[in-house]
Amino acid sequence: MPGHNRRAFREIIRRRTNTVLVAAALVLIWISPAWAHKVFIYAWVEGDTVRVESYFGGSKKVMDSPVEVFDPSGKKLLEGRTNDQGEFSFKIPAQTDLRIVVEAGMGHRAEYTLKEADLPAGPTEAKGAEPSQGRSSEPVASPPVKPAGPEPAPAVTIPSAASASNLTADQVRAIVEKSLDTRLQPIIRTLAKMNEDHGPRLSDIIGGIGYIFGLMGLVMYFRSKRK
Amino acid sequence: MHISEGVLAAPVLLVGAALGLAGTAVGLKKLDYDRIPQVALLAAASFVASFIHVPIGPASVHLVLNGILGVMLGWVAFPAILISLFPQAIMFQFGGLTVLGVTTCNMALPAVLGYYAFSAGIRSPKPFVSGLCSFLCGFVAILLSSLAVAGCLVLTGGSFWAGAKMIVLAHIPVMFIEGFITLGCVRFLKKVKPEMLEVVYARP
Numbered sequence: 475m476p477g478h479n480r481r482a483f484r485e486i487i488r489r490r491t492n493t494v495l496v497a498a499a500l501v502l503i504w505i506s507p508a509w510a511h512k513v514f515i516y517a518w519v520e521g522d523t524v525r526v527e528s529y530f531g532g533s534k535k536v537m538d539s540p541v542e543v544f545d546p547s548g549k550k551l552l553e554g555r556t557n558d559q560g561e562f563s564f565k566i567p568a569q570t571d572l573r574i575v576v577e578a579g580m581g582h583r584a585e586y587t588l589k590e591a592d593l594p595a596g597p598t599e600a601k602g603a604e605p606s607q608g609r610s611s612e613p614v615a616s617p618p619v620k621p622a623g624p625e626p627a628p629a630v631t632i633p634s635a636a637s638a639s640n641l642t643a644d645q646v647r648a649i650v651e652k653s654l655d656t657r658l659q660p661i662i663r664t665l666a667k668m669n670e671d672h673g674p675r676l677s678d679i680i681g682g683i684g685y686i687f688g689l690m691g692l693v694m695y696f697r698s699k700r701k
Numbered sequence: 702m703h704i705s706e707g708v709l710a711a712p713v714l715l716v717g718a719a720l721g722l723a724g725t726a727v728g729l730k731k732l733d734y735d736r737i738p739q740v741a742l743l744a745a746a747s748f749v750a751s752f753i754h755v756p757i758g759p760a761s762v763h764l765v766l767n768g769i770l771g772v773m774l775g776w777v778a779f780p781a782i783l784i785s786l787f788p789q790a791i792m793f794q795f796g797g798l799t800v801l802g803v804t805t806c807n808m809a810l811p812a813v814l815g816y817y818a819f820s821a822g823i824r825s826p827k828p829f830v831s832g833l834c835s836f837l838c839g840f841v842a843i844l845l846s847s848l849a850v851a852g853c854l855v856l857t858g859g860s861f862w863a864g865a866k867m868i869v870l871a872h873i874p875v876m877f878i879e880g881f882i883t884l885g886c887v888r889f890l891k892k893v894k895p896e897m898l899e900v901v902y903a904r905p
Binding site for chain 1 (some may be wrong): 744
């Protein structure tokens, strides 16, 4: 039997080399780093808008797919569809954890929870606490300067500066927030992506193979002890 | 072939888990312990195959190799597929632990059916009959698997009809590819190591 096998094997090697090579090449072509069947979704906040982006592993966008947003109690807050860039955005509907679910079809779905802490403070809370404090401190600080200054020039400039900052306290805040958003957006994106995106790496695959053969070894070990 | 967690309805998940458990029990009972290395090899092959994705057709899908597992393992395909799905479920969330039973059934039941339907033909000494049967075994296994996945979605809710149709269509290229892979493997084994197939035939 072994002799026959060896002869047959050599014959196959001789006759089928081309077939085997072609098959191997085809298989290698199919091995690509795109992992088709995982859907990624991430969301970040820009001003009062939540932006959602969704894609299949390997950067294929999830286009025109339904997106639903839920609050922690499971109540649906809003729904929509991704555009052809796999993006979807909506105004923050409530100051709470937002669970964003995308249905990518064919049994694929993914979700991302945007924590309440990641949302900017709501307009009502913001006006109640910080801006009023800021506004009150400035006028209080500037009037004492005015009578103390003997010369008229600084007395004129200081109130004008104070009134200017007084006028724009909210606007300055808005401008700063806006530019911070645009500046930080790539970083926030990357962070959100890193949080979610870890497709299988070669080490994972090799680890999986190792686990299967490890199981085999374990079973064989216990069998051999029993004999 | 993987269905994400949270898509399927609870009854579908429970039935899938029960069937998967039963199939695995049958498979383990039929398992000849001398064949454990062969089972592990095929489980590893099926594990790696699920990373080989086929960029042909409307969606990208991946190889499954359940036809070959069926031909070579029969019922033992159940434990082999379960073992190869487990690390995918916990490491990569390709489907999760809750859908493990359903996915095992979707992949292993067609393997077992293919085994019963085609093993006699594959054993045939006529190369044409044997080749045709091994091609069909790989082809039909994927066809049935995609139908099973589609069925699970339809059972969960009518709104999945379009997705279900899409799954079957997307797997048509995979059916042909796996048909040829199974054909190649059987021919190769028949020439090189026929006893690897014979063991299965001796102990179904």
